Each structure stands twice: as structure tokens, then as C-alpha cells.
Amino acid sequence: MMWECPLCNRIFKKNQQPHFCGDKTVGDFLLGKSVSSQGLFDDLISKFEEIGPVKLHATKSMIVIAADTGFAYVINLGKNHIDIVLPFDELYEDNLCFRKMAQVPGSNKYNHHLRIMYKEDINDEVFEFMKKAYANGKKV
Numbered sequence: 001m002m003w004e005c006p007l008c009n010r011i012f013k014k015n016q017q018p019h020f021c022g023d024k025t026v027g028d029f030l031l032g033k034s035v036s037s038q039g040l041f042d043d044l045i046s047k048f049e050e051i052g053p054v055k056l057h058a059t060k061s062m063i064v065i066a067a068d069t070g071f072a073y074v075i076n077l078g079k080n081h082i083d084i085v086l087p088f089d090e091l092y093e094d095n096l097c098f099r100k101m102a103q104v105p106g107s108n109k110y111n112h113h114l115r116i117m118y119k120e121d122i123n124d125e126v127f128e129f130m131k132k133a134y135a136n137g138k139k140v
């Protein structure tokens, strides 16, 4: 049997499947994506929730993960991976996890691109960067 979450309209195989729902637009963004990438998405959000509460909202092209303000962006859900961007005020060149880093044109922000293919990819190094990103989303 299938269960549709009344809040985000995502469809699950299991009744009352635990997941993170934002609004309906988040559900729309996730609609039709593979079970494996949706699972990675939920893993990522649970990891952020270990740091603190997060809110989700979607635009046409991405899901924004926010504390007080947006601090991370899920830009793609592939068949077996998800792509995330973490913007920072400085370039962290010394890392093993980012595929690509680029200055945002006309700003002093640097986008750090991360691809998650397995739950284990959210390792200690990634978690440290997630904490830095989360701190940027908190109003001080």
C-alpha cells in the first residue's frame, strides 16, 4: 500500500513513513525522484537536525535548507546521488570532500559543491562543514 503525506504530498511505501517535510513545493521538488536519492536527502536533513532545527523550502531549481536564514542548497537529486552547495565566506581549499569550489560572481562568497552518493559520504569531515554552514544560517 502507498501512503501520501498530507503535508508535503510525498508518496511512501510505508504508512506514516518518518521523513522531513517542508511545504508542498518541497514535495513537488522531490516528486518522481528515485527512492535512493530521496533517502539520501532524508539522511542529510537528519544529520543537519543533529546540529539544530532546520526548515525547508523549495524554489524551482533547488531546496533551501534554513535555520534563521538559508545556509545550504540541494541543487540536484540524481538517480543515486544528491548535489549540495554550501556557501562560505572563505575558500576552504584544504578538504577531501568538495568536488568543486567557486567564488560567487560579484560577491565574497564561495560555493562549495558536495556530492553525496552513500549515507557514509556524510562523514566527520562533511559534518564539520555542515556545522560551519549551519552557524552561517543562525542570526547572531
Ligand SMILES: [Zn+2]
Binding pocket: 005, 006, 007, 008, 009, 010, 019, 020, 021, 022
Ligand atoms: Zn511530509
